[in-house]
Amino acid sequence: MVRCSLRLFQKASKTTQNQKWISSLLPVCKTPDQAKQELRWIQMELPQDKWDQAIQERSKFIPLQYILGSQPFGSLDIKCRPQVLIPRWETEEWTLKIINKLRGISSLKILDVCTGTGCIPLLMGHSLPHLQIKAMDISSDALELSNENKKIHGITNVEFKYGNVFDKGLLEGEEFDLITSNPPYISELDYLNGETEESVLQNEPKLALVGGLEFYDALVNNVVLPSKATGFFFELGDLEQALYTQSLLNKDWCTKIYKDGADKIRCVYGWKKGSKMQVLEFI
Ligand SMILES: C[S@@+](CC[C@H](N)C(=O)[O-])C[C@H]1O[C@@H](n2cnc3c(N)ncnc32)[C@H](O)[C@@H]1O
Structure with a gap:
């Protein structure tokens, strides 16, 4: 059995999940930095149960603003x-x-x-x-x-x-x-x-x-x-x-x-x- 704390385990699985989402966003975002930024916005602005669907939509080229529902303007x-x-x-x-x-x-x-x-x-x-x-x-x-x-x-x-x-x-x-x-x-x-x-x-x-x-x-x-x-x-x-x-x-x-x-x-x-x-x- 691997010697690992629950906190470390949770952190590792969160990182793996985030990496999967970043890979899904990469074809549409073009750079890893942009993909990470878009993932951050999705996670900040939508409830957790909507993240997966949002990332799927984004990977089909739906603009982030239509997914999040708004765009800052001034x-x-x-x-x-x-x-x-x-x-x-x-x-x-x-x-x-x-x-x-x-x-x-x-x-x-x-x-x-x-x-x-x-x-x-x-x-x-x-x-x-x-x-x-x-x-x-x-x-x-x-x-x-x-x-x-x-x-x-x-x-x-x-x-x-x-x-x-x-x-x-x-x-x-x-x-x-x-x-x-x-x-x-x-x-x-x-x-x-x-x-x-x-x-x-x-x-x-x-x-x-x-x-x-x-x-x-x-x-x-x-x-x-x-x-x-x-x-x-x-x-x-x-x-x-x-x-x-x-x-x-x-x-x-x-x-x-x-x-x-x-x-x-x-x-x-x-x-x-x-x-x-x-x-x-x-x-
Ligand atoms: C480039 S968008 C600009 C929208 C907004 N002003 C902005 O900056 O985000 C052009 C807008 O012109 C409208 N439009 C297209 N043809 C038009 C026409 N003949 N008369 C008035 N508005 C028209 C479209 O519906 C669209 O909302």
Whole structure:
């Protein structure tokens, strides 16, 4: 008989079980460190009787955020579920930068188009409770989830409604100061030719991902210009989309390209010369 204390035995079997789970996570996580990190999150956030099932789901490329049910976004934990895009760190990064620039402004109307979970307007509304924010999406799944997120966080200055950015009468004459958007911007080709991660392809809605210049055209011509906004901030995927958006605006506008923390072109933004949205200049 092996001479071994109960505590040592329990520790050894826990380690063996963890190693099995890490091996199951490795094909989807790619590095042992990432697999260990994901296992830690699963063990921290789910009850023990759900760990095995969670690891099985994750090993089938289901995004961790759909398994755990949320994704941190600034100070908010945003509820996530299939059919609605999971908020990304790149979006969180620029949203936080805008919030910092808007802190000194006492009154402002903001519209977020293509809002998904509502992460952008909800973080703005939560951080800047004196501002009025509206947000739109074409997807009923997204609108249902964004309203749930609003309720979870008790946010009262954000309103969600249906809206198709290609609808020329989208705003019904309403005016805004600042328009934000993270529209679908991956080309059909990149979506299909292996540029897009397997777990994204298999699980996140194509409606939220595939799009191109037509979205920037609609954002400028159906939203920015009719709303009389003096500022805008749009996420995008490449230089062509940035240059195209800049080309749609006349010389009353100053525009800039924003690079994210990974040094990738990530947004195009602009403000009308002499307007209060000039605060965006040094973002
Ligand atoms: C890239 S996701 C962004 C979601 C969210 N803003 C975020 O950053 O996580 C794009 C969103 O645009 C919505 N969408 C797609 N086509 C649209 C359209 N024609 N009009 C309005 N929203 C649209 C999708 O339903 C999806 O929620």
